[in-house]
Amino acid sequence: MGTEIKMPQLGETVVEGTITKWLKQEGDQVEADDLLVEISTDKVDSEVPSSAAGTLQKILVQEGDTVKVGTPLAIIGDGAEASGAQSQNGGQAAQQQAEPEQESQQAPHGQDEVPLQEMDDQSGGGSETDAPPGDQRVPSGSGSGSNGQPAPESVPSQEPAQAGASTAPGAAAPAPQPSGGTGSPGDTSKRGVISPLVRRLADEHGVDLGEVEGTGTGGRIRKQDVLRFVEERKARPAAVATSSAQPEAEEQPQPQRQPQPERQPERAAASTGGREELVPWTNIRRRTAEHMVAASLETARAWNAVEADWSNIAKLRAQVKDAFKQREGFSLTYMPFLCKVVCDTLMEMPEVNSSFDEENQANLVKHYVNLGIAVALEGGGLIVPVIKQADEKNLVGLARAVNDVAARARTKKLTPDDLVGGTFTITNPGPFGSIISVPIIPRGQTGILGFEAIQKRVVVTEDDSIGIRNMGFLSMSWDHRTIDGAEAAKFLARLRERIETTDFSADLQQFS
Numbered sequence: 235m236g237t238e239i240k241m242p243q244l245g246e247t248v249v250e251g252t253i254t255k256w257l258k259q260e261g262d263q264v265e266a267d268d269l270l271v272e273i274s275t276d277k278v279d280s281e282v283p284s285s286a287a288g289t290l291q292k293i294l295v296q297e298g299d300t301v302k303v304g305t306p307l308a309i310i311g312d313g314a315e316a317s318g319a320q321s322q323n324g325g326q327a328a329q330q331q332a333e334p335e336q337e338s339q340q341a342p343h344g345q346d347e348v349p350l351q352e353m354d355d356q357s358g359g360g361s362e363t364d365a366p367p368g369d370q371r372v373p374s375g376s377g378s379g380s381n382g383q384p385a386p387e388s389v390p391s392q393e394p395a396q397a398g399a400s401t402a403p404g405a406a407a408p409a410p411q412p413s414g415g416t417g418s419p420g421d422t423s424k425r426g427v428i429s430p431l432v433r434r435l436a437d438e439h440g441v442d443l444g445e446v447e448g449t450g451t452g453g454r455i456r457k458q459d460v461l462r463f464v465e466e467r468k469a470r471p472a473a474v475a476t477s478s479a480q481p482e483a484e485e486q487p488q489p490q491r492q493p494q495p496e497r498q499p500e501r502a503a504a505s506t507g508g509r510e511e512l513v514p515w516t517n518i519r520r521r522t523a524e525h526m527v528a529a530s531l532e533t534a535r536a537w538n539a540v541e542a543d544w545s546n547i548a549k550l551r552a553q554v555k556d557a558f559k560q561r562e563g564f565s566l567t568y569m570p571f572l573c574k575v576v577c578d579t580l581m582e583m584p585e586v587n588s589s590f591d592e593e594n595q596a597n598l599v600k601h602y603v604n605l606g607i608a609v610a611l612e613g614g615g616l617i618v619p620v621i622k623q624a625d626e627k628n629l630v631g632l633a634r635a636v637n638d639v640a641a642r643a644r645t646k647k648l649t650p651d652d653l654v655g656g657t658f659t660i661t662n663p664g665p666f667g668s669i670i671s672v673p674i675i676p677r678g679q680t681g682i683l684g685f686e687a688i689q690k691r692v693v694v695t696e697d698d699s700i701g702i703r704n705m706g707f708l709s710m711s712w713d714h715r716t717i718d719g720a721e722a723a724k725f726l727a728r729l730r731e732r733i734e735t736t737d738f739s740a741d742l743q744q745f746s
Contacts, residue, residue, distance in 0.1 A: 236291050236292075236310055236311030237288070237311065238306040238307075239285060239307050239309070239310060240304050240306050241295075241302065241303050241305045242282055243303050244275055244278075244280055244303075244649060244650050248303065248650050249303055250275070250300055250301060250302045250303065251274060251275045251303070252274045252298070252300040252457075252517065253271060253273060253296065253298065253299055253300075253301075254273065254279065254298075254517060255271070255272040256270075256271050256272075256297060257269050257270055257271060257272060257281070258271075258284075259293075260290055260291065260292060260293055261290065263288075263290075264286075264287060264289070264290050265284070266283075266286060266287045267283045267284065269281045269282070269283055269284075270282055270283060270284040270290075271307060278617065278646075278648050278649070278652070278653055279517065279518060280646060280647075280649065281647075284310065286310045288310045288311050289312065290309075290310055291310065291311050292308060292309040293307070294307055294309065295307045298458075300450065300456050428455060431457055432455055432456065432457055432459075435460045436460055438524070438527075438528065439460070439464045441460055443455055446460060446463045447459065516614070516615065518614075518615040519614065519615060522615065522616055525676075525677065529675055529676060530674055533590075533675045533715070534713060534715045535674070535675055535711050535712070535713065535714070536711070536713075536719065537672050537709065537710070537712070538709070538710050538719070538726055539708065539710070539726070540707070540726040540729070540730050542705070542706060542707075542708055542734060543733070544688050544704040544733060544734075546737075547733065548568075548688070550738055550739060550742065551571075553746065554566065558633075558745045562630075566633060567633075568685075569607075569633075569636050569685070570632040570633035571629065572683075573605060573621075573624060573636065574628075574629050574632055574736075574738075575732040575733055576605065576658065576683065576729065577603045577605065577632075578732060579729050580603050580657075580658055581625055583721070583728065584599050585716075586658070587600050587657050588600060588716055589680060590716045602625055602657070603623075603624045603625040603657055603658060604620050604621065604622050604655045604656050604657045604658075605621045605624035605656070605657075605659070605660065606619070606620050606621075606659035606682075607620075607621060607636055607639055607640065608662065609640050609644065610666075611644060612644055617653070618653065618659060619639035619640075619643050619648055619652045620639075620652060620653060620655055621635045621636070622655065628741055629738055629742065656676060656678075656679060657679060658679060658680070659676050659679060659682040660685055661685065662684075662685040663684060663687075664685050664686045664687040664688065667687055668686055668687060669686050669689070669707060670709055671684045672684075673709070673711050675712070679713075680712055680713045681710050681711065681713070681722070681725075682711050683708060683709070683710050684707075684708070684710065684711075685708065686708070686709060689704070689705060689706065690703070690704055690705075691705045710725070
């Protein structure tokens with residue numbers, strides 16, 4: 235008996251996941267803890283290891299399908315079980331190949347019901363792209379006559395199905411299946427199973443789920459169905475949108491429906507030829523877009539910036555960076571220094587470390603710092619892992635924590651719990667050459683700090699002399715519902731003061 239590999243619980247708030255890529259294929263030998271499948275949730279992409287060793291006998295959920303936590307994904311067993319299963323499957327296949335010929339002679343009016351049931355089961359397992367909703371094909375030998383032509387029962391109408399049901403005593407159960415094979419909304423067995431993610435997307439975009447055609451198992455509406463419906467609604471001509479309110483008038487002038495089919499080939503041609511290319515969204519691109527739009531709509535964003543002199547820190551860093559990298563195994567950047575002064579300033583001014591609580595008509599002030607660090611992913615995408623209890627770490631501890639979350643983000647080793655609970659966020663466009671930016675405030679936080687490029691510039695010093703200093707801007711977007719301009723300006727001024735005056739030599743003495 236094989237071992238079922240089930241959809242894991244990838245975080246406290248995660249209820250479902252999408253299979254993005256199988257890292258092993260059927261028949262492959264799998265060791266315990268070998269990476270088996272890549273799963274995408276609404277928070278993070280994760281590579282999930284196998285919990286058992288053996289041969290991957292069967293993949294139960296195909297790439298692109300979304301299933302709930304606890305759903306069996308695959309079956310792993312030993313070699314004997316695998317070979318036995320293959321021989322058994324081979325015998326069953328041979329038997330099924332012979333059965334249609336007998337059925338074609340014995341039950342000509344009901345033969346299509348079982349093959350259509352089998353076809354629906356296969357499409358529900360993630361093969362929607364192989365058999366789109368409008369495809370009326372049936373498996374070879376399952377609904378055809380001996381001459382290869384489709385049998386009359388394969389015509390997608392309700393009357394033959396009812397006739398078949400009346401002549402075949404056992405056909406009552408699969409009778410609804412023909413409507414599902416034609417792409418009509420008749421198959422609603424799982425249409426009412428709506429995930430929280432799908433409901434949230436529908437609410438955000440004002441989508442009536444009753445109008446969305448589900449492509450999941452049993453007609454289940456998936457996230458991709460809602461997003462596709464939104465895109466189609468945007469591209470829909472105004473004439474088509476208004477004509478939906480007058481169905482009777484629409485039935486007679488059929489040519490009015492022609493503009494939409496004509497636009498689709500034109501759009502596809504423009505996306506593949508010439509100098510334009512239509513690049514499909516990745517899961518993380520889609521989720522980033524959703525979160526950024528929601529955050530922008532929820533907050534009253536305002537913005538401030540100050541310029542800080544990093545010369546003292548730059549000098550200390552240059553003295554210890556070689557010894558630091560040799561001992562720690564990674565480079566000492568400016569980010570840990572900024573994290574340290576941010577944590578100290580947030581503990582001093584916790585109102586900037588709060589969140590707007592509309593339900594309780596109050597600000598929820600946090601006297602701890604869970605620091606979000608925005609990380610740009612290779613190949614595109616942005617993710618914000620959180621350093622928990624960052625205020626309790628020293629400079630070296632923060633350096634290790636920043637390196638750890640950045641490395642795990644880029645190698646897809648983060649868990650969904652690494653992405654929640656942040657109280658304040660730092661984004662770092664400086665390495666890409668940015669000198670000023672206006673970042674979007676994460677949901678549930680009051681501010682996000684932009685760490686811009688540090689550049690050598692000629693400045694006037696305090697003693698009215700001219701010198702070359704390491705200068706860089708700190709820009710902060712903040713929620714005007716929670717704090718005002720005075721608090722934001724004071725916070726940035728205190729950050730600048732700490733950057734310019736704090737002596738970090740004691741923290742790095744071991745590397746001198």
